[in-house]
Amino acid sequence: MNQPELRAQLRGLYAITPECADGARLLAQVGAALAGGCRLVQYRDKLSSMPERVARAHALRQLTRQHGARLLINDDLALCTLVDADGVHLGRSDGDLRVARAILGRQRLLGASCYADFETAVSAAEIGADYVAFGAAYPSPTKPEAAPAPVDLFFRAKTTLTANICAIGGITIANAPPLIAAGTDLLAVITDLFSAPDITARAAQYQALFEEKKS
Numbered sequence: 001m002n003q004p005e006l007r008a009q010l011r012g013l014y015a016i017t018p019e020c021a022d023g024a025r026l027l028a029q030v031g032a033a034l035a036g037g038c039r040l041v042q043y044r045d046k047l048s049s050m051p052e053r054v055a056r057a058h059a060l061r062q063l064t065r066q067h068g069a070r071l072l073i074n075d076d077l078a079l080c081t082l083v084d085a086d087g088v089h090l091g092r093s094d095g096d097l098r099v100a101r102a103i104l105g106r107q108r109l110l111g112a113s114c115y116a117d118f119e120t121a122v123s124a125a126e127i128g129a130d131y132v133a134f135g136a137a138y139p140s141p142t143k144p145e146a147a148p149a150p151v152d153l154f155f156r157a158k159t160t161l162t163a164n165i166c167a168i169g170g171i172t173i174a175n176a177p178p179l180i181a182a183g184t185d186l187l188a189v190i191t192d193l194f195s196a197p198d199i200t201a202r203a204a205q206y207q208a209l210f211e212e213k214k215s
Contacts (some may be wrong), residue, residue, distance in 0.1 A: 035205025044074035136169025158183030
């Protein structure tokens with residue numbers, strides 16, 4: 001699959017894994033999101049030991065393949081390569097995008113955190129990022145110190161850049177529609193998805209928002 005075809009699939013709910021001490025519970029939660037139609041998962045884990053992270057990444061790689069979904073690794077290009085993940089997401093201080101693009105080739109995905117900075121997104125897109133992520137779209141319990149990314153930033157990026165547009169930070173099923181209306185391709189969600197009473201149903205709700213936009 002070439003890069004334009006990969007990017008064409010970058011639309012919908014983007015499940016970002018929560019910090020979870022119980023690996024089996026994490027897999028069950030991600031499985032529930034996949035059952036609800038989610039087809040893009042990012043493994044984000046700042047607390048586990050490296051052996052545990054490797055084991056979880058391998059398990060998530062197998063699980064996402066079973067559902068025809070894609071797995072990206074947060075901030076760790078080496079782990080992405082080790083488990084044959086579909087790509088990597090890098091923050092400002094987590095590695096060189098040019099180096100990552102060269103290592104990943106054109107068959108894997110590269111995402112970049114751009115915070116609320118349009119020029120950072122322009123640079124990332126020129127380097128070859130498949131999507132650029134802006135946030136916090138709303139006040140975020142995961143990163144309460146994050147600068148706000150206004151809705152018009154998503155519209156400007158969508159109408160200017162070739163990369164797909166991702167929103168992250170404080171997104172809920174209630175406040176997501178304005179972001180989609182502004183042209184956002186991906187909604188990266190942690191808390192509102194994985195803290196939902198029914199993760200499968202909540203994932204399906206997010207996917208339905210994008211179907212409504214198409215119609």
